[in-house]
Amino acid sequence: MKPLVVVGDVFLDVDAEGVAERLCPDAPVPVVDVTSRWLRAGGAGLAALLAARSAAEVVLVTALGDDRSARTLAGLLEPEVTLVPVPLEGATVSKTRIRAAGQSLVRLDSGEGTASAEGLPDRAERALRSAGAILVADYGRGVTRNPRLREVLTELAAEIPVVWDPHPRGAEPVPGTRLVTPNASEATAAVPDALELPGLLRERWHADAVAVTIGSRGALVDDGKSVRRISVPEGAQVSGSATDTCGAGDRFAAAAAAGLLDGASVAEAVRVAVDAAARFVAAGGASALSVEEGRVSIADPKDYSAGNAFAVAERVRAAGGRLVATGGCFDLLHPGHVSLLRQARALGDALVVCVNSDSSVRRLKGPGRPLLSAPDRARLLTALSVVDAVVVFDESSPVAILERLRPDVWVKGGDYAEAELPERTVVERYGGEVVLVPTLPGYSTTRLVAAAAGQ
Known part of the structure; x- marks a missing residue:
């Protein structure tokens, strides 16, 4: 199934x-x-983590900067979600609630960052076009105002389900959106009579359907054929005014999007979403996803992004050097990997390693892999002195990234027959060379995993 x-x-x-x-x-x-500090991804990050409870594969396209908060977010997200960043102008937004005895006393907001409106990175567009369904979790920080993003979403809305969770400071949904999910205040801010005539919202946004969430009363749905209220099931109802409902809208939208991805009708997807949101609140809301500070893996500030790999390639070419690249999953780095990398680096002046993303590894190796997330695999590789840069790719083969990187030498282990390499054609077309190097016998991640399981 598509992500x-x-x-x-x-x-x-x-x-x-x-x-x-x-x-x-x-x-x-x-x-x-203060006795403890708890961290979690907010906004679309929370929506993505909640979507991962309902969908087998989730990809998050979001604006991320280069600061500690952004690296903390990456550490919170990447174990469960494939992260595809787009440029952020300014500092990452952080929202701190000061709480005592379970009650919030004040919230402190910092960071002025907004998403860049300049184009859309190729990787982000490819991620969108690979989707089986799309959830837009707008939090008014500019991502949904990107002109190219809106063009792509408008095109895709005619082909796959798009669910749009709007924000008062955000952009309006693109025409053809399958389902828009405002809460009551967002709905009435857009159309004052929205709770009595939700069809007015559907017409304003040129959407197939609108589901207005109305808290403990469920949701009001207009799909162009009828208007109905879907109530919270009795077993999922929550009593008490002190309940923390933070994140309920994200859970609702994520569950609805997952339902549409699975082929459900709008009415059935909303019914599942109402139940999921109510149970989410009953289980403690967003706070249940928090991680205590000190237990969060902060992403290494060393740049292993695609931009860094291409910068290395440019420097090598400008100096008249020879660029070498190799690729693979590199899941559980072992002596066989290190041997291949050393041999590859000896063939030129710089080595770029192309690493399969988590979703790519799952497609190739099955649902139990990877054992380590792509950021962790990239950090291990960049710690090796023979590796100059790492680039992560989403496809099953590195053909697309090689079209852009164009290394002088593409290296693979000698256990690959040349005829098995789909990248051979593209490398030789631009004048590069494919080199197969001897492998260290007795080492493979699959064999190591099997041996460990046997113990």
Whole structure:
């Protein structure tokens, strides 16, 4: 099945939990002694993590900067979601709730970052076009205003289900969207009579259907044929006003998108989404996805992005050098991998390693792989002195990335017969050379995994 692709603005959510037992001496405000800090992905990041509960493969297209908050977000997201970044102008948005005794006292927002409107990276467009369904989680930080992104979404809306979770400061859904999922305040801000006449929203947005979420009462759905209210099932109802409903809208939209991806009708997808959102709130809401600070894997600031790989290629060519590249999954780095990389680096002046993304590895090796996420595999490779840069690709073969990278030498292990290499044609077409190097016998990730399982 094709992946569910989530598009939207992501930010870092922080809950600073503490105890408030006294007042500040210079103002009548509580003093909070912070005892712990909990981190989670917010916005479209939360939507993507929740989508991963309902869909086998989730890809997140979002704007990310180059700061600690962005690297923290990558560490929170990448174990479960394939991350496809687009440029962010400014600092990553972070929202910190100060809490005591389970109650939020104040929220501190920082970071002014907005998504760049300049074009759309090729990898992001390829991710969108590979989707079986798309969820747009708009949080008003510019991703949905990108002109090229909107063109692609408009084109794809005619072919696959697009679910749009709108935001008052965001762009309007593209025409042909299968389902728009505003909450009551968002709906009435767009059309004052939306709760009485939801068809007005559907007409305004040129959407196939609109589902207005109305909290504990479920959702009001207009699909152009009828208007109905889908109630929260009795077993999923939550009582109590202190319930934290943060993230309920994301859970609703993610479940609806997953349902449409599986072929459900709009009504059935909304029914599943109402139930999923209610159970999500009953289980503690977004706070249940938080990770205590200190237990989050912060992405290494070393740049192993595609941009860095191409920068290395340009420097080598400008100096008249010889660029070498190799590729593979590199899941559980072992001596056989290291031997291949050393031999490859000896053939030129710089070595770029093309690494299969997590979704690509799953297609090639099965649902139990990879054992390590793409960022972890990339970090291990870049730690080797023989590797100059790493680029991650989503396709099953590196043909598309080689078209752009154009190494002078493409290296594979000698266990590959030349006829088995789909990249051979493209490398030789631009004048490159394919070299097969001897492999170190007795080593393969599959064999190591099987041996470990046998123990």
